[in-house]
Amino acid sequence: MPDIYTDEWYEAVKDAINESAGKLADLPxxxxxxxxxxxxxxxxxxxDTLTGLRRFVVKIERGTCSWYKEVFSKDxxxxxxxxxxxxxxxxxxxxxxxxxxxxxxxxxxxxKGVIRVRGDMRFLMRHAENVKVLLEAYTRLVQTNWPLGxxxxxxxxxxxxxxx
Amino acid sequence: xxxxxxxxxIGAGHNGLTLGAYLARSGLxxxxxxxxxxxxxxxxxxxxxxxxxxxxxxxxxHTFVDMAPPVKDLEVRTHGVTYIxxxxxxASVFDDETALVVYNDLDKTCESISRFSAEDADTFRRLYxxxxxxxxxxxxxxxxxxxxxxxxxxxxxxxxxIEDRSEFLGVKLRRETINWFLDKHFTNPKVKAHLAFxxxxxxxxxxxxxxxxxxxxxxGKIDNWHLCVGGSHRLAHGLWRDxxxxxxxxxxxxxxxxxxxxxxxxxxxxxxxxxxxxxxKLVASTVDVEQTFLEMLGETDxxxxxxxxxxxxxxxxxxxxxxVHLALAELPAYKAASFEPDVDRAWVVNLGYGSPEExxxxxEAIRRGRLxxxxxxxxxxxxxxxxxxxxxxxxxxxxxxxxxYSLNGRGPAAWDEIGRWYASQCIQAWxxxxxxxxxxxxxxxxxxxxxxxxxxxxxxxxxxxxxxxVSLDNMLDRRPLPELGQYxxxxxxxxxxGSTQHPHGFITFAPAYNAxxxxxxxxxxxxxxxxx
Numbered sequence: 001m002p003d004i005y006t007d008e009w010y011e012a013v014k015d016a017i018n019e020s021a022g023k024l025a026d027l028p029x030x031x032x033x034x035x036x037x038x039x040x041x042x043x044x045x046x047x048d049t050l051t052g053l054r055r056f057v058v059k060i061e062r063g064t065c066s067w068y069k070e071v072f073s074k075d076x077x078x079x080x081x082x083x084x085x086x087x088x089x090x091x092x093x094x095x096x097x098x099x100x101x102x103x104x105x106x107x108x109x110x111x112k113g114v115i116r117v118r119g120d121m122r123f124l125m126r127h128a129e130n131v132k133v134l135l136e137a138y139t140r141l142v143q144t145n146w147p148l149g150x151x152x153x154x155x156x157x158x159x160x161x162x163x164x
Numbered sequence: 165x166x167x168x169x170x171x172x173x174i175g176a177g178h179n180g181l182t183l184g185a186y187l188a189r190s191g192l193x194x195x196x197x198x199x200x201x202x203x204x205x206x207x208x209x210x211x212x213x214x215x216x217x218x219x220x221x222x223x224x225x226h227t228f229v230d231m232a233p234p235v236k237d238l239e240v241r242t243h244g245v246t247y248i249x250x251x252x253x254x255a256s257v258f259d260d261e262t263a264l265v266v267y268n269d270l271d272k273t274c275e276s277i278s279r280f281s282a283e284d285a286d287t288f289r290r291l292y293x294x295x296x297x298x299x300x301x302x303x304x305x306x307x308x309x310x311x312x313x314x315x316x317x318x319x320x321x322x323x324x325x326i327e328d329r330s331e332f333l334g335v336k337l338r339r340e341t342i343n344w345f346l347d348k349h350f351t352n353p354k355v356k357a358h359l360a361f362x363x364x365x366x367x368x369x370x371x372x373x374x375x376x377x378x379x380x381x382x383x384g385k386i387d388n389w390h391l392c393v394g395g396s397h398r399l400a401h402g403l404w405r406d407x408x409x410x411x412x413x414x415x416x417x418x419x420x421x422x423x424x425x426x427x428x429x430x431x432x433x434x435x436x437x438x439x440x441x442x443x444x445k446l447v448a449s450t451v452d453v454e455q456t457f458l459e460m461l462g463e464t465d466x467x468x469x470x471x472x473x474x475x476x477x478x479x480x481x482x483x484x485x486x487x488v489h490l491a492l493a494e495l496p497a498y499k500a501a502s503f504e505p506d507v508d509r510a511w512v513v514n515l516g517y518g519s520p521e522e523x524x525x526x527x528e529a530i531r532r533g534r535l536x537x538x539x540x541x542x543x544x545x546x547x548x549x550x551x552x553x554x555x556x557x558x559x560x561x562x563x564x565x566x567x568x569y570s571l572n573g574r575g576p577a578a579w580d581e582i583g584r585w586y587a588s589q590c591i592q593a594w595x596x597x598x599x600x601x602x603x604x605x606x607x608x609x610x611x612x613x614x615x616x617x618x619x620x621x622x623x624x625x626x627x628x629x630x631x632x633x634v635s636l637d638n639m640l641d642r643r644p645l646p647e648l649g650q651y652x653x654x655x656x657x658x659x660x661x662g663s664t665q666h667p668h669g670f671i672t673f674a675p676a677y678n679a680x681x682x683x684x685x686x687x688x689x690x691x692x693x694x695x696x
Contacts, residue, residue: 035696088696107324112297118696121305122312128323 002147004100005046005054005070009144014065016141018136024063024130026124031061031088035077036096043149044093054093057081063130087119097151099139112141165415169195172433174460175450175623175662176422177205177280178223179676181403181414182234183448183661188412189238190689195441197433199419202397203404205450205621205669206629209395212493214215216555217363218395221489222621223610224544224562225365225512226399226671227391231303234425241413243402247394249573250549253387255695257509257597258261258518263507264358276384281352283687291332291349293386298333301380310650311640311666314338321593324400332380338378338636342368353519359434360520362386364566365512365542367481367634367668371524374636380642391511393550393648399671409527423658424458430658433460443671445687448679451454452623452631452689453478453644471572478664479638480570483530484569484614484627486540487581490561490588494605495545496598512546515597516540522661526566533568539589541565543598563590569627570613576615576627578609623662630669631662640666651679651691652686 002008036056038079040047042086047054055073057080059066071077095114098104117124124131173180174428176198184196196203206222213219229235230248241247249293254266265276270292278285306317321327327334337345342363346356358572360370360619363382368375392399404414407623419436432442450458457474498507507513517523517540526536547559555562565586571578580587595601616626632644641649644664651659661679663669684691 074526084694085696110298110301110327111329112294114297114301117301119306120309121301125312125320126316127303132323142324149224153370 003099003145005148006090010056010068010070012142013138014068016088016137017065020133020137020141021063021112022086023133025124026127026132027063028127031066031099032123033081034058034060035081035085035088037088037090038096039091041092041094044095044151045151046095047093051098057085060134063134071108085119087117089115091115094151096154100142100144101146101151102139103151106139107132165195165413165438165441166193167440168432168444169413170443170445171195171448172197172441172443172446172458173448173450173661174423174433175199175205176203176400176404176414177450177623177662178207178400178403178671178673180205180448180450181400181407182238182673182676183450183683184240184412184414185403185406185679186234186676186693187520187683188410189409190684191371191694192405194412195411196414197418197420197435197441198414198416199622200620201253201416202400203414203416204397204400205623207396207400209397212489212610212612213560217491217560217608219489219560219610220396220546221563222617223396224391224546225400226392226396227366227385227388228303228672228674229390230388231300231385232673232677233308233693234677237405238389238403239405240399240402240406240492240696242397242587243405245398245402245656247390248393248549249388249390250511251341252509253389254358254362254512254514255504255507256354256361256514256517257498257500257507258354259516260468261499261503262354263498263504264354265359265504265603266362266387266679267506270387272352273387275423276353276506277505281350284350284352287349288355291380291383292386293454294330294332295380299381299384302660306640307672307674310676310681311643312341313641314636314639317640323674332663334557336359336375337379338374341373342370342376342379343524345376345379346370346520353521356521357517357522357586358514359383360523361514361517361542364523365564367630367670369483369634370520371527372635374639375634389511391546391549392396393577394489394552402459410486411649420460422462423449423456424462425461425465429656446657446659446683448624448683450660450661450676453648453660453664454625455622456660461655468569470645470647470654473647478644479633480626482568483527483566483629484617485629486565486567486586486590486614487585487612488561488563488590488609488619489612490563490591490604490609491607492545492559492561492601492602492605493557493607495558495559495593496543496561496594497600498598500597507634509548512544513597514540514542515593530568532565533570533572535567535571535586539565539586539593541590541593543594563587563594565590569617576613579613579615583613583615586613606662623664631664632668634668643668651675651682
C-alpha cells in the first residue's frame, strides 16, 4: 500500500483512473490539465506548515490520466502546463486527505465551499457522469497508507498534528 | 473620432464599458458609443434635488462587486472606485412597530430573526450556510459563463445527486414559487415577508413559478449589498478610465441609428448625425433587443421569423419601480427602534410588508396596471454609510415602490398626472414608520416614475429595469430568445452583450463578461483574464 501523496500513491491513483476509463461514456475530445493546491491547515501532517502548500498537476486525456507531477512553484506549474491549466481545485489539507481516505465526498466538499473549483464548470456539469467515475477512482479505488496518521485527526490537536 | 475601429460597442452602460475595457486590454481598437451625454447607463448619479445631494437615479445596490471577475481583471478599485458593505444591510419594519434586521454578520441576523421565530432563525442559518458553501461555485457556473440550458442543468444536478446532498436545493425548485419555498421552510409571516421582499428588490417576484430555483442563491448573498462611495456613477467612471487607459474611446452624444451589414456581416454603424464608423472585427450591442433588431437593422438584414419574435415575444418585467429622491436634514428615526435600535442604522428598509400574501396582492394589482392599495415603499439612506453623498449634516433618501409602468389602462403618461401625488403617498408611508420624516426634515424631493425610466434609459423598455423578465422561460439560454441566448446573432460579427442577455439586469457585469468569452472564441483572442 503506497503512502499518501508519494509517487507510488499517485501512480496507483493514475492506474485506478485509467482502469475506470472503460466506464466513461460520451468522452469529450481533447485533454485538460488539473492543478490541485493543498494548503497547510495545522491539522494534516502531510503538508508542512512552513512551506504551506503542496501543488500537483494532472493531465487527463479522453478520460485517462496521461501524467501527474508534484510541482513546487507556480513557475514549475507553468513549465508543466505552458498553456495554463483548465481546472484548479483549492482547499485545506485535511479536506483533501479526507477525500483521498474516502471520508469526505468531493461533491459535498465543493458544494460546501470546503474545496473551491476554478475552471469551466459547464464542462464538468455536462460530463457529470464521467466526473463521478473519475472521482470514484480517486476516492475509493486506491488503498492508501497513512504513515503520519489518518484523517479525520479527531484525536489530535492541530499542534500535535504539526509536531507529529 | 476615427472612422474605423476593431470593435464598435453600442451603449456605455456598465456592460458596454466592461466589454470595451477587456477588448482594449486585448489590444483591439475600441470605441464605445453612448446616446446620452455621459457614460454609465443605469449607473447614473445626479443632483436631482438640491446641490450637493447625490442621488443614484437607477442602480443603487451593487451585490456582485466582490464576486464578479471584471472587478479584479479590470482593476476597478484602482480607478477611484470604493465600496462599503454596510454593517446593517437591510430591515423590515412592521405595523406593530417591530423590526427585523439583516446585518453583515450571520449571528446578529439570526438573533434578530429569532425574536420572531427561533425555528426560522435556525432554518435561516442552515440555509445561509448551505448557500454560502455553493454560492461561489454556482455563480461561477451559472452567472459568469455563457448559459447552459435548464435541461442540461437539471440533468447535472440530478447526476451529482444534489437533492440528496442539500437540504434546500433541488431539481423540483424549477417548478416552484418563492412563496412555496418560504412556506415549506419557514413559519413566521414577517420572516417570510422580509425574505420575499429581499427577493423582489433583486427582481425575483415571490409568486412566479420557477423562481424558487434562484432563491437559495439570493439568500447566499443577502448580506452582500455594497454601496458605491460617491454614487454609483463612480463605477461607470472607473470602467471608463480603464477603457481609456488601454487606448479605448467612449464617445457620448453618439446615438447609433443603424448597423451596417455587408454580405451577412456587421461591418459598422451609422450615427444619427450621419457619421459612419467602420467595425473591422465586431459590433456589440448592449442596448435593448428591440432597438438593435427593429431599429438599427434593416428589415432584410434578419429573417422575418426572428424579426417577428423580437417584435412579439420579448418578455419584459410586468412591474416597474416608482422612486422618490429626497434631500433630508435628519436621519429617519423609526418607531420600531424601541424594539430594535439598529433599524435606525439599516441601509435599506422595507416599510410595511408583513407577509408574502401582502406582496402577492400588490403584485397582482400591479400586473393589472393598478397601484397597490397602500404605498409600501422601501427606503434607503445612503448617507448613513457614505456621508460624501450629501452636504455635511445632511442626507439623501431614496424611496422605491413596486408599481406598474402603464397605469389604469391609460399608459405611462398617466404618471405625469399622479406622480407628485403618489410621491407624497410614499413619503407619508415612510413618515408613518419614522415620524421625523416630515415637512421640516425634508428639504426637497423629486419623483421619478416608471415612465421616467425609459425616457432617460431607452433600454429599459416599459420601465423594465431588468431589461427582460426574470422568469424561468426567460432565463439562461432562453434569454432573450432561444435564437439569441448565446450572445451571438445570426449576423456574423454582431453580438449582444447587454442586460437583455443571461443572466439579467443589475450590476453583475456578467452579460459583457460572458459575451467576451464568445467573442474571444470567435476572434481567437488570448484569454489573458482567464487565469485559473
